[in-house]
Amino acid sequence: MNPDSGDTLLEGITVVDLTTFVTGGFATLMLANQGAEVIKIERPGAGDDSRHSGPPFVPVEGYDGPGRPAADAGESPYFWTVNYGKRSVELNLKSEEGLAALYDLIESADVVIENFRPGTAERLGVGYDDVRERNGDVIYCSISAFGDSGPWSERPGYDLLVQGMSGIMSVTGPEDGDPVKVGLPQTDLITAMWAAFGVVGALFRRERTGEGERVELGMLDAALPWLTKQAGKAFVGEETSRMGTKDPVLAPYQSYPTEDGYLNVACGNQRLWEEFCAAIGRAELAEDDRFETNGDRVEHMDELEEELSATLAERTTDEWVSLLADEKGLPVGPVFDVNEALTNEQVDARGVVGTLPHAALGEIDAIEHPLNFASADSGFTSGPPLLGEDTESVLSELGYSEDEIDGLRERGAIPE
Numbered sequence: 001m002n003p004d005s006g007d008t009l010l011e012g013i014t015v016v017d018l019t020t021f022v023t024g025g026f027a028t029l030m031l032a033n034q035g036a037e038v039i040k041i042e043r044p045g046a047g048d049d050s051r052h053s054g055p056p057f058v059p060v061e062g063y064d065g066p067g068r069p070a071a072d073a074g075e076s077p078y079f080w081t082v083n084y085g086k087r088s089v090e091l092n093l094k095s096e097e098g099l100a101a102l103y104d105l106i107e108s109a110d111v112v113i114e115n116f117r118p119g120t121a122e123r124l125g126v127g128y129d130d131v132r133e134r135n136g137d138v139i140y141c142s143i144s145a146f147g148d149s150g151p152w153s154e155r156p157g158y159d160l161l162v163q164g165m166s167g168i169m170s171v172t173g174p175e176d177g178d179p180v181k182v183g184l185p186q187t188d189l190i191t192a193m194w195a196a197f198g199v200v201g202a203l204f205r206r207e208r209t210g211e212g213e214r215v216e217l218g219m220l221d222a223a224l225p226w227l228t229k230q231a232g233k234a235f236v237g238e239e240t241s242r243m244g245t246k247d248p249v250l251a252p253y254q255s256y257p258t259e260d261g262y263l264n265v266a267c268g269n270q271r272l273w274e275e276f277c278a279a280i281g282r283a284e285l286a287e288d289d290r291f292e293t294n295g296d297r298v299e300h301m302d303e304l305e306e307e308l309s310a311t312l313a314e315r316t317t318d319e320w321v322s323l324l325a326d327e328k329g330l331p332v333g334p335v336f337d338v339n340e341a342l343t344n345e346q347v348d349a350r351g352v353v354g355t356l357p358h359a360a361l362g363e364i365d366a367i368e369h370p371l372n373f374a375s376a377d378s379g380f381t382s383g384p385p386l387l388g389e390d391t392e393s394v395l396s397e398l399g400y401s402e403d404e405i406d407g408l409r410e411r412g413a414i415p416e
Contacts, residue, residue, distance in 0.1 A: 008035020008377045013203065015111040016041065016102075017086065018126060020048045022159070022185050023143050023219065024115040025082035026192035031111070031199065032085035033369040034378050039109075039394060040083065040385065041102065044090040044415040047387040050079045060360040075360070080384040084356060084366055088385035089394050090415050093124055098413035102126065104398050107134050111199055115143035118153050128214050137212040139202040143195055147218030157219055162187040166223035171230050173242045180242075191222040246305075251297035252276075255335060256309050261317040262335040265308070270294065272330060279328045280311055342367075356383035388415060 013036040017028040025048070032038040042048055057074040089105075092098040106112060112131050114121050121127040121142070128140045142148065145157020163169050163181050173180030194217055202213040224231075229248050230240045240248070245264075247253035252273070255262045267273040270293070277286040285291050285307060290300040297304050312320060317334045324330040336344070342353050356366040364383055371378050391414055395405050408414045 010034040010036040014109045016109045018114040021050050022188035023191045024113050027195035029082050030196040038086040040086045040088050042088055042090050044092050051076055053078045083384035085380040085382050087390035088388055089391045090388035092413050095413045097408055097411050099125055103134050106131055111139045113141040118144050118148040139213050141195055141199050141215040145219050159185040159188045162219045171240050174244045175242055187219050187223045191219045194222045251301050256312045258312050258317045263317050263320050264333050266331040276330055279324055358383040359386050
């Protein structure tokens, strides 16, 4: 879970994180995973809204160390999953002293990321021009629902809205059912990954030119490139639709019921289709005129589903996986629930789920990120911070004396 030796890719990079929720939180999480120091600026006494997103909440009664839970109910595990490896500083940005302290922090930062609605950062005094005035080579990233231009730019936006407006919901769900939201905050995460990619690209450019940069993106813009197959159909005048687990251009490429669950079958080419038919004892299907080529199978997808469903229902999922995946090397797999996805022999062997230290709870479970480098370290070294856990230490590192920190506290710039 933790880096062992060598350098991380973003060692020495400091990120000031002004974001809330997932779009900014996961972006800065990705940067923290690659060794950046991420300092999360939070509202005194409240913090990031995702600290309160739940239930469930994990109680931390009796904790009396630095920082504290954001609510009496305890800590939100949802918050943990997008905030490993960060430091938390509580600053009242509506106070003159709090904003001045933020400017001091920004002066030595490499990256500033915000996901306010367009115009809000400027009203708070932390817009791009405000920040660039104090740090000319900063990388500044702005994330919003619809970007800072266009007729929808001032609308608020959340993942649900963008899933609907990006076309994702129109192609998700059963064929004869209603539009369905993807069960994950998909467009939040898509946007976060684009943002992290943009920040790293801008840092690389700065290494070559010495110049800062502003990276600006909207969630809707970020989601549209992921339409791929569906966009390809739309571009040539074909309609797209909900297909359940079916694929618009491949067959068989979907889930089928088994005796005790479901099996995903992904025959991506003709050879795999023919080998699959032989392995399940249905070699005649490969010779059937309806299913001879992939185009034929897509054209007769419902009939193909009926044939394969009848056969695959004769055995359990584990039996099919053992025969088809392990013995025959064919691309099939089970449909796991979340607990099964997090605890299985493959995930265990790769060390994807481990533990991280937590200031109040000792250790918590955590999901590691997937990048493994031959000559660089990556990985989280600490758990998510309690609200304000690092306020005094970060200010001290900026050169603030104890008296100055006490003065900030007295004037409401930081909490008591």
